[in-house]
Amino acid sequence: MTAPDPWAGILDPGETVLWQGRPDTRPQWAMLSPQRLTLGVVFIVAAALWGWQSAGLASAGGAMALLPWLAVPLLAVGLFNLAGHVLWDAFRRRCTWYTLTNRRAFIATDIPFRGKRLKSYPINRETILSFDESEPASIGFAFEPVPMKRSTRMKMVGFERIADGQTVFALMRGVQGKIERDFPIDPESLPR
Structure with a gap:
């Protein structure tokens, strides 16, 4: 008997997992x-x-x-x-898991009293990646609004404090490159 696929119903057809990891849990x-x-x-x-x-x-x-x-x-x-x-x-980081597929980045959390949450963020050629090379490394790939008393500020979302940052960043760049090969850009169509 085989174990059920935990990603069944979550991943799109043709979507595959490239990397999974967890953040460093030491206090900063x-x-x-x-x-x-x-x-x-x-x-x-x-x-x-x-x-x-x-x-x-x-x-x-x-x-x-x-x-x-x-x-x-x-x-x-x-x-x-x-x-x-x-x-x-x-x-919070101890209750967090990361997954990168050939199309999306997933952040899963299971924090007591908040419950289990799974958020996905598309990785495509428009995705702006930021890379903090310090050890452990962090990779930003999205922004989410954080409501404040009188305004809203944007918080960077990404894989925080991961051990294999260079590898994961290269994988993300590869995902962006693959998408670009699937949808080539005509240099003549770019603004001058």
């Missing part, structure tokens, strides 16, 4: 910035002061007993800004 301590560290310390100090000041009022009972608990969200924000964002990023 270089993400720590003086601004975030300062913000973290400010929130932790504010939480400690709030907890200390409200402890006396809590002894009065009733709704006043809840006042010290209001320090918990301040403490959580402080800890996240201090180092939690670095640990969350490492955890």
Whole structure:
């Protein structure tokens, strides 16, 4: 008995898997910035002061007993800004898988409380590839909007922190080249 194909119903006819991998899961301590560290310390100090000041009022009972608990969200924000964002990023990468086919790039995630997600991004001659050669390497190939309070910013999407970046980048360039051979461009049709 053969195992069922996990890609059945996902890949198009003629689409084949060229590469699969996972990102490096070590924490990136270089993400720590003086601004975030300062913000973290400010929130932790504010939480400690709030907890200390409200402890006396809590002894009065009733709704006043809840006042010290209001320090918990301040403490959580402080800890996240201090180092939690670095640990969350490492955890997020631990729950991520990458696949490159001869037509698309896939990013699969399975993050607790968010569930399993699979996103695909076409790789064609219009795809703008960016390559960060540092070890481990990262390859960007798409942008997604991230809503902000008053605007939207674009976030690069790609294969983050992969060990075999040169190989994967060459495969992606090959996919772009194959598509270009299938649909040749007439140099005379290009604008001058």
